[in-house]
Amino acid sequence: MRFRTNINKSAGDSVEKFEDLGFSKVDFDREKRTGYPEVIYGEGKTAVQIQQIMTKLIEKHGKVLVTRVDEEKGRALIEAFPLAQYDCTSRILQYGVAKQQYGGEVMVLCAGTSDLFVAEEAAITAEWMGCNVKRLYDVGVAGIDRLLAYREEITKASVLIVVAGMEGALPSVVGGMVRRPVIAVPTSVGYGAHLQGLTPLLTMLTSCASGMSVVNIDNGFGAAYQAALILKLASEGVHHEDPVS
Secondary structure, eight states: OEEOOOOOOOOOOOSOSEEEOSSOEEESSHHHHHSSOOOEEOTTSOHHHHHHHHHHHHHHHSOEEEESOOHHHHHHHHHHOTTOEEETTTTEEEESOOOOOOSSOEEEEESSGGGHHHHHHHHHHHHHTTOOEEEEESOOGGGHHHHHTTHHHHHHOSEEEEEEOTTOOHHHHHHTTOSSOEEEEEOSOSOGGGGGGHHHHHHHHTOOOTTEEEOOTTOHHHHHHHHHHHHHHHHHOOOOOOOOO
16 A cells, blocks of 8 residues: 655755754754765654654755654654655655666565565665666575576666575575675565574675675665665766875
8 A cells, every 4th residue: 555646845954963852853964964864763653753753854855754654653644744655565654756866776676575575665765865776576596587587687787685584595696696786685584493584694694695785684774775875976986096106
């Protein structure tokens, strides 16, 4: 289920670093420091608290992203912000439509349909941050022909976010196919010895595929943020001066 609409509102500038709401200190300076506004982690916060933080961030930036929002909170926040969008799969609420800022492409792959909640968190976050995103889902190693059928498309991606539960083998396979950064995301999807994501996490950390980095269990947001920073750096260009002899 999605609640979607559009918005076109420019962010205003502010000399304030943050605002203290008592229960939260809203960081207005984060976009200037890091390139992106503060993102709200919705789990553990009430709908009223999220609404107050959102109001402040929208006033300063014209956009906001909230992760880990359950459907009940999502409905309440959509009532408060009719121009926002809520996605039940990823549990993300976003306000403001990001324009594509960077060249290249982030490809989000996931091993199975059960991993979609993490894969969509990554994909929607990356889109909100201005990345061009392509999705390739249900291509786990249990049916590897499904993955190999898209080999040409996979090798064209600029950054790959690879999401997998169970034994977590998919990122290693993808890492051996491409010459681009691979960001591996273990999920909490699996049976008993999977240990709620610890098994794929350790598999990914001990992978022999070079150039692969790993984020925390179910952390699609963190993977997307890293991917966006990579494309941001590439789009800015890096100039090296000759060393002084």
